[in-house]
Amino acid sequence: MQTKDILAEKGTRVITIKETLLLVDVVSMLITNKIGSVMVVNDHNEVIGLVAPIDVLKAIHHHPEYLTTITVSEIMTRDIIVVNPEDDVDRLMTIMTEKRIRHLPVIDKGDLVGLVSIGDVVKAKTTVYDVEISYLTDYIEGKYPG
Numbered sequence: 001m002q003t004k005d006i007l008a009e010k011g012t013r014v015i016t017i018k019e020t021l022l023l024v025d026v027v028s029m030l031i032t033n034k035i036g037s038v039m040v041v042n043d044h045n046e047v048i049g050l051v052a053p054i055d056v057l058k059a060i061h062h063h064p065e066y067l068t069t070i071t072v073s074e075i076m077t078r079d080i081i082v083v084n085p086e087d088d089v090d091r092l093m094t095i096m097t098e099k100r101i102r103h104l105p106v107i108d109k110g111d112l113v114g115l116v117s118i119g120d121v122v123k124a125k126t127t128v129y130d131v132e133i134s135y136l137t138d139y140i141e142g143k144y145p146g
Contacts, residue, residue: 001124003092003106004085007114009124014105014115016041019048019073023059026051026072036117037103040076047105047112049076082107083116089124092116 015029016039029038030053040049051072059075060067081095082105092104096118106114 001089001128002085003083003087003089003114003116006089006116006120006124007085007106010114010120012114014039014112016045016112017051017072018042019071019076021072022068023056023070023072023075024068027056030056037115039105039112039115040072041112045112046110047080047082047107049078050080050103050105051076052103080105084108085113089121089128092121093125096121 015033015035017026017029019040019042026038030036037050037052039047040051042048049072055075055077059070063070081099081101083092083095085106085108095104096102102118104116105112106116
């Protein structure tokens with residue numbers, strides 16, 4: 001299974017924000033949309049960062065007195081890892097495990113085409129296993145003609 005298969009199942013909607021947005025507004029977006037991260041884009045709609053709950057918590061921990069004035073540009077993760085639609089589920093899982101990240105933006109020909117979460121990857125991997133188990137069970141039970 002590839003990244004594009006995951007996106008075909010879950011959809012390609014990605015919430016994006018500008019780096020001038022306030023932290024309190026980002027928190028509201030995360031809660032309202034029930035999502036685990038938002039992508040930060042520039043005026044040309046190019047991905048320049050990501051804001052996840054850990055970024056929010058770090059900002060609160062380091063600067064609680066500035067909560068209402070901190071902007072996305074001050075807290076976002078700039079050095080993000082991206083994947084492409086052709087990457088397979090095992091590669092996604094390896095990246096997420098080794099880098100300890102929960103979300104991977106999907107970039108195709110320079111454009112943001114989706115966002116894959118660890119939950120999406122686990123679900124996809126489980127689906128692959130379910131299919132393999134079904135085929136093996138059918139084989140063992142002699143359901144294949146031959």
